[in-house]
Amino acid sequence: MKKQLYEDLPNFKRNKTPVKKTVGQIIYIIVGTILSLIFLFPIIYMLATSTKSESAYAASAGSLAMFLPDFANLGEAAKNYGNVFSNYGIWRYAVNSFTYAAIVIVLNILVNGLAGYVMAKLRFPGKRFLSFMIIFLIVVPVETSIIPLYSIVKIMLGLKNTMSVLGVILPATISIFNVFLFMQFFGNIPQEYEEAARIDGANTLGVFFKVILPLSKPIVATVAVFCFIGVWNDYLWPSMILPYASEGQWPLYPIQSALTTIQSIQGITTGEIMASLIVTSIPIFVIYVLAQKYIVQGFGTAGLKM
C-alpha cells in the first residue's frame, strides 16, 4: 500500500537520472572551483609573493607566475622569512601577543566566570540592580568609546611607559557579554552537582573551580578562543597606548601593531611584507582549524545578543 503511494507521486525525488546527476556534479565542481579561485586569489598571491625577491617579483608581473612560488630560487623564500624574523624581529612581537592573549584569556574567564557564577547561583541583596545593569550595558549600542577609554587609562589611571601594558590587558579582561554567557550556561547546571561537592566540604570558590568550570568546558573554550582572536587581531588600541622606547623601537607592541610599523620600514621588499603578513596570520589560521567546533558555537551565542 505504502509502496503504491510512492509510485504514484509525480516527479518526487526520482526525476534525476544518474547521467543528469553526474552532469550536475561536474558543473557544480567547475563553478565552485572558479568561485574558490576568485576568493583565494589574494591569498595565493600573498603566499607566492612571499617566496620572491624584488626582482623576481617585478619579472613575474603581468603573468601567471604572480600566483606561483619562485621554485627556482627557494633560497629567496628562506631569506624573506629569515629577515622578517631576525631583522624585523617579528618573533618578539609574536611573543608579546601570545603573552597578552594568555593573560587576557585566564583573567577574562576568571573575572567574568566568577561574576556569572554569582549571578546565576548565589542569592544576595542587590542582585536585581546588577541584572538590570548587565542587560542595559549589552543592549545600549555605543559608538566608539575608545577615546574616553584612552583618557581613563592614560590620564585618570596614569598608566605610562611599561605600565601601559596593563592598559592593553585590563580593558580586555572584562566583557559584560561574557558574564551574560557564563550566567546562562551556569544557570543550566543542576544544583545537585554543587550540593554533592558542598557535602564533601568544598567552599563556594572550591565549587566554582572543581565543579562549575570543569562542567562548562564548551563555554570556557568558546570564550578562550574568541579572547585569543580578539587580542591577536587588535591593533588600534595597543598602538594608541603603548609607548615607543626610541625611534623605530616598540618593545611592547603586539604583532598587529608592529605590522603597521614594519610596513613602513625603509627598503623592505614586497616579498618580506608578504612574509610578515603570513607569519601574522598563521596562529589565527591554526586556531580556526583546531577550534572549529567552539567557533561555530560562538556564532550560535552571537545570536543571543539580539
Add this chain to the structure above:
Amino acid sequence: MTGSALIIAAVFVAGFVGIAIYDIATSRRRKEKYRFGTVATAYLMLIPALVLAFLFVLLPILYSLGYAFTDYNLLKPNNIKYVGFDQFKKVFEEIGEKGTLYHALINTLVFVVGVVPLQIGLALLLALFVNKPLKGSKIFKVCFFAPVVISLSVTSFLWLQILSPSESGLLNSLLGIFGAEPHDWLRDPATAMPCIIVLSAWQGCGYQMLIFLSGLTNIRQELYEAASLDGAGAWRKFTLVTWPGLRSTFIYIIITVFIGACRILTQPMLMTGYQNHTVTLSYYMYQQGYSYRHVGYSSAVALLMTIVIGTVTLIQRRAFREKN
C-alpha cells in the same frame, strides 16, 4: 576627571546599596533568606568584575556622553569647561561648510550602501551554493571562509599591494595585459571607496555565509519535499520556503553588518591615511579625538552617530518584525 569618576562611582554604589537594603527589608515577605557567608562570598567574587566593568565599560560610555558637552582637550585634562551645545553647533557647521566631516559622512554612507547589499548578497549566494548536497561543498565552504581568518590589518596591507599604483601591482599588471595604463586605485576618488567596499565584502562575507548556513540547516527538509509535490520550481522553493525560513537569520545579519559597516575605520586608516576621499566617520572621530586631542568635539560626533545608528537599527527591526 578623577573627581567626576568618584561622583559617578558614589551614585552607583548608592543605587546598589539602596536596592540591597530594599531587598533585605522585603526578604521576609518574599520568603527569601540571605546567609551572611554566602552574601559575603558573593560580593567578594563580584568585586573584580565590578571594578573592571565600572572603569572600562560604564565610565567610557558615560564619559563619551558627557564630554560632548564640554571643551575637553586631552592636553588640558584639568581644565574642562561645560560648553552646552557648542560642539554640536560646530559639528553642523562643519557639515554645512562641506569640511572633512561632510566627506566622512558621505564616504561612510557610500560604504554602507555599497557593502551591506554586496556582502549579504554574496554571503547568501555562497551559503545556498555550499548547502547543495554535492561532492566538494565542504572544500568550497573552507575556501569561501578563508578570508575571514585574515585580520583586517593584514587584509588592508595585502590589498595595498594588490592595488599598488606601480606597473608591477597585481591589478595593474593584470589589466596591463589588456593594454590598460597603470592606475592609482586608492588615490583616485572615483575608485578608492569602491575598492575598499569590494575588499571589505571579500574579507567579511564568509562569516555571514556560515550564519546563513546554520539558518538553512534549521529549515525542515519536509517543507522542500512538500513544495516539490506541489510542483514548485527552484525559484518558487526559494521564495516560499528558503526565504521565510531565513527571515530571523536575515534580520540578525542585516543589523550586525550594518552596524559593522558604519564603524569602518581600519581599511581607510591603513590604506590611504587621512584623506578627504576616503575618510570615514569613525576615522574622523579618532583623528579629532586622539590625533588632534579635541575629545569634546569628537564625542559630540560620536553621540550623534550613536543616535543615528540606534534609530536606523530600531527602524530595521520594526520593519522586519511587522512582516512576521
